[in-house]
Amino acid sequence: MIEILDLTKRYGKFTALDSLNLNIEKGSVFGFVGQNGAGKSTTFSILATLLAPTSGSAYVNGYDVQKEPKLVRKQIGYMPDFFGVYDQLKADEYLHFYGASYGIPFAEREKLIPQLLDLVNLSHKRESYVDLLSRGMKQRLCLARCLIHDPEVLILDEPASGLDPRARVEMREILKELKCMGKTILISSHILPELAEMCDTIGIIDQGKLVAKGSVADIQAQLRGERLISVKVHSELEKAVSFFEDDPNVFKLTLLEDNVTFQFTYKGTPEEQTELLKRAILNNIAITSFAEAETDLEDVFMEITKGVELT
């Protein structure tokens, strides 16, 4: 559905996108993760025909964004990270305007708009002026606007940014519904755990390059040949710590605040991990729990992007 081949975008000496390659299947939800300035919005802008690449190609539903931009625009619904609204328009007039911009006849828009407002839970705000809506409502209205011409692909740049937790949950529910409708969704977000929940595939972009792609589990396996192990003992904590520290595959051992649990990074194979546990029990270490600690997407992201703080 979306194919990106060696896409490069340079602004003078600065390379925003560096030979990006990406393939997104029809009907899938792809999460784009990266720091500010990593190249997410540049990629989205090129796909939305708002920016010409320096080199490379991008295709949406088989249409070349450079050669057939008008056909690409019919295929996509684009929601930018920052967008404005027209102060003096009511919610339904706002949707009428964009519907007319896509050439949808008035009678058809009259049927479509109530359905879209219902989808984004804004039926009660149909007659309200857009500038009087809350930020969350504006985001949802913008999403309804993206859907007015029934595009196959949705390009959503940070759709949940700046929303309160309740609005985020509402947005997530709507996106899940759109996924069920079979839309191909390309979404970027800083709310990484939410992406993990919604997306079939995730791509991590750093300095214009795609550094990882796959499901959350795939990415963890792909990029971290190590596991975080959490061990809990009921007595003789020092003896346990000393035992595990002696193992050559154990790194970064840290004690937790409860004084009975410690965690370490284990770089050995699963077989070696089994052996380690066996030896610990044979050495009378009073283990009550030995488990791999769950690492979330945010940890993976921080690891890959070398700990640069998320904004």
Next chain:
Amino acid sequence: MKNLVVNPVLNKEFKLRFRSFKSYLGVLFYLLALGLIIVGFIFIESLSNNMQGFFKPDQSRTMFMVLSILQLGLILFITPGLTAGVISSERERQTLNIMLTTTQSSSSIILSKLFSSISYLILLIAASLPLYSFVFLFGGISPGQLLTTMGFYLFTILVYGSLGVLFSTLIRKTIVSMVTTYGVTLFLAGGTAFLTLIFMQLTNAYGYTGTQPTNPLAYFPAMLNPVIILMSTFEPEMTNEITRSTGIEFPLWISYLISYTLIFIGAVLLSIKKLRPNMKKG
């Protein structure tokens, strides 16, 4: 044509502009100012006739000329303000990108933006027509002259409006676009008049050899100046003077029409080309 008439951008712009109470206040104050000028002019001219209270046809004609020049001044002052932010303000308001991802063509967006922004000015002029009809009470002006002046206004608004839209498309910041448009307008309305005068003075100063000296240079700034063109429709002697001085007999107003039509076409085409990025592969 149908696309332009039922154009969504045009429709939206009309809604936004005429929903605002400020627009109606603008019309009210414009008509009040024009009305005051007319009443004041008639009053002062009547007093100056030895307190006889007459208002002669030639005074009516002078009033029409004063009104027309004033109205032209207002047009040149208001047009950049109405047009120089039509695209850049959408960009600043972060609504332009969304509009550009719709299937509307660039030409449809630019033309509807231009027509919607100048429509307010056209409304002002149309609303002022009943006030203009005062001159028919006293004579001195033919309906044809009034229609010519109105046609001249429409044409001038369109050209200066297209310049405003062009700078608004090329320049990201509305304030910079406004300053640039006002600068160009000032040059075309004031700078060219100044250049015409300088060239004519130079001709007179250096060419005094007994025969009538000519210098074609003065013709070119004169043909770009809307005030000179408007004045020349009232005072044919002015055109004759420029012809004598420049030695070019080609009618000044036709040169104005041609040059301003070229400016209009160039500005609109460039705006259309620059609205969206050039996506063509090299």
